[in-house]
Amino acid sequence: MIYKRFYFGIVLQVILISITPLLFFYVYSQEYMLVTTGSLVVLWVLQILYLLHYVNKTNHDLSRFFDAFQYQDSTLVFNEKRNDKAFKNLHQSFNQIIKAFGKVKIEKEKDFIFFQHTLELVGIGLLAFDRKGNVKLCNSAFKELFLVNDFTNISELSCIDNEFPDFLQRTKSGKQKLRNYLVKNRILKLAVKATSFKLEEKELKVVAFQDIKNAIDKGEMDAMHKLIRVFTHEIMNSVSPISMLSGSLIDIYEKNSENSHEDLLDEGVISNTLMGLKTIRKRSKGLIAFVDEYKNLTHLPKPHFELISVDKLLMQIQTLFAEEFKAENIQFEYHVNDKGQELIADEKLITQVLINLVRNSIDALKTSDEKTLSISTGEANPVNFIIIRDNGAGIPEEVIDNVFTPFFTTKEAGSGIGLNLSRQIMRLHSGTIAVRSxxxxxxxxxxxF
Structure with a gap:
């Protein structure tokens, strides 16, 4: 409707401008109408000027309107109280668009403020820069982590490390790296991860820095405390009876020290002494075995990786435990997706892990009525995971977080190293072991894997 009115106004003025010369020539041919001829010339000039003004007025309004968008000015208001309905309606439309643009701008600013505050609250250091190293974003966590002030280019970060700017440029997307930095007598253990993307034809890279030193230290302290508790428990269990028994033997001889040597050679005294010494030797051997198990736990051989047939590996496990499965009435089965599936691993070490887990399952199934045990693999080749399942007694929720702790066991005759040994073997394979029960x-x- 707006454009029809404007179009109609232009067409009307063009028609009038076209008719005026015709009237001029007609009047000019009449000698008695000279005054009218002059009036028509003036009228014609005025019509042209008005048309130019009419068009320029529209161009001027359009120019103001587009400038408002270019400079993101949402305060511009066009006059809607005009007699010319074409311009009145046009100005109303301009004002509505500018108002809508203003709302979008406000929402965008709100999102930006929210984004900024969120970035400042994040405990991970974030740094974004373009191909030339110009910084586009840097949050407070990054500045606090590296103790730096505001900077505009990553080249200024050579104060942290001479190779730091080059490292930022070389860091590839997706892959996490661990880096150590010494910043003003502080050792930073950082997990670094980057991602690259394009924004308006500009290549940007965002690098995240997470300080994992505290987490590592806390994990090491927790592990050390658990290990000390286990060591204290096991050693006290062995040392306390040895101490008490040796004290009892000493008392036997001290109380009889005034008697003759013949009395000390009484059969009862000799028998008690021998029994006490045998018990001391037995507990001492147990303590030595405990220490040897710890040595085995901390001295694992370096894995020799090769392609292993998963079907043959699991068949060996089945053959190894066949008699025990039969004696315990355990229904065992293994499943591979393809007979040709292979695994990249050290066969001896992975076999040891499977033996440990199957042995635990057999013990857990002792109290079950219908006993089932199964081993299955993933669909990938090489195999990406192996799952061992049983329907035994299971692991109580309150202790499941401790099952991989060295020397922690819920079994009376257990050593508590099997699962921890399995986890270390999986780590040597750059893999993990997890449990749910x-x-x-x-x-x-x-x-x-």
């Missing part, structure tokens, strides 16, 4: 229903150990 629903007591008396399902226990599942997953080896992720």
């Amino acid at each position: 629903k007591p008396n229903r399902l226990t599942e150990f997953t080896l992720q």
